[in-house]
Amino acid sequence: MVMSMTDDFVPEITSPLRQKMVLVPEIIHQKASGIKVYGKLIKSLVFTTDVALIKNTNAHAVLAVYPFTPQPVITHALIMAADIPVFCGVGGGLTQGKRVINLALDAEFSGAMGVVVNAPTANDIIKKMRATIDIPIVVTIVSEKEDIKGRIEAGATILNVSGAQKTPDIVKKIKDIDPDIPIIATGGPTEETILKTIEAGANAITYTPPTNAEIFSEIMEKYRKERE
Numbered sequence: 001m002v003m004s005m006t007d008d009f010v011p012e013i014t015s016p017l018r019q020k021m022v023l024v025p026e027i028i029h030q031k032a033s034g035i036k037v038y039g040k041l042i043k044s045l046v047f048t049t050d051v052a053l054i055k056n057t058n059a060h061a062v063l064a065v066y067p068f069t070p071q072p073v074i075t076h077a078l079i080m081a082a083d084i085p086v087f088c089g090v091g092g093g094l095t096q097g098k099r100v101i102n103l104a105l106d107a108e109f110s111g112a113m114g115v116v117v118n119a120p121t122a123n124d125i126i127k128k129m130r131a132t133i134d135i136p137i138v139v140t141i142v143s144e145k146e147d148i149k150g151r152i153e154a155g156a157t158i159l160n161v162s163g164a165q166k167t168p169d170i171v172k173k174i175k176d177i178d179p180d181i182p183i184i185a186t187g188g189p190t191e192e193t194i195l196k197t198i199e200a201g202a203n204a205i206t207y208t209p210p211t212n213a214e215i216f217s218e219i220m221e222k223y224r225k226e227r228e
Contacts, residue, residue: 022046022057022215024207027191028198034060035158035182035203037113037136040085045184045206049074051081053209063160063184063206065089065116072106085113087138092121101129108133116140116160123147123154130155138184144170148177161185161202168200175201 024044034043046059049066064078064086075088090103104115114136117126121139129137136157141148143163151159159181163170167185174183185202187194194205 018056020056020215020219022053022059022209024057024059024205025187025191025194027194028187028205028207031195031198032205033203035184037085040113042085043204045087045204047186047206047208049078050212051078052212054078054082054084057084057209059084059207060204061085061087061113063087063116065118069095070103072103072110075103075107075112076110079111086111087114087116087136088112090115090117092117092119092125092140096120096122097125100125101132104129104133104137108135114138114158119143119146123150126151126154126156141170141174144173148174152178152181156181158182158184160206162206167202168196171197171200171202 024046028044032043034041042060044059045061045063046054046057047063048054049064054062061084062078062082066089070089070091078088079086088107090107091100100117100121107115112135115133116138117140119140119142126137126139137155138158138160139151139156140160140162144166159174161167161170161174161183167188171183171185174181183202184204184206185197187197187205187207197205
């Protein structure tokens with residue numbers, strides 16, 4: 001059947017060497033409104049710092065935060081390798097003060113689409129960062145007890161909600177405070193939890209992919225069965 005231009009047909013191009021991809025749950029791209037940043041619509045963000053995974057995913061962007069002191073060399077490597085926008089972690093937990101601002105400025109100069117700060121980051125640091133950099137500041141929210149209004153007033157561009165099973169409730173509270181603030185949120189393990197988070201008001205969803213080891217385990221098991 002020949003598809004007309006009005007049909008919901010999206011041509012898809014692949015190749016023999018690029019069939020193993022990490023795909024985000026399709027419900028994210030179907031239901032999330034997305035956040036338009038510098039003209040790019042972002043509905044899904046893959047939560048990883050694995051360069052190989054970043055090069056083999058259909059997520060719209062990367063949320064590159066990690067539980068160590070942020071280092072510019074890591075930021076540079078991720079941005080250089082990625083062919084999608086990167087939101088880089090610049091501290092706010094272990095790393096505080098002027099160093100966070102300097103890391104954010106370096107990330108902007110390196111090509112990051114935005115910077116991400118951890119929940120303990122003081123509002124004063126966010127204000128100074130806002131006065132220093134031009135790219136979006138993503139502030140992580142982990143509890144509905146946080147000073148959400150203060151975060152927004154300090155200069156947060158986007159709020160990143162990571163509240164485990166309470167995430168939808170936190171998202172809803174944020175939207176009650178400011179309906180227009182863009183929200184990225186963790187979607188949980190199932191399509192049902194992802195949809196619940198989107199319906200609560202999340203504009204974009206972070207997806208935690210399987211690890212390199214987990215993907216390799218599946219491939220190796222397939223190889224073993226082929227040789228039995």
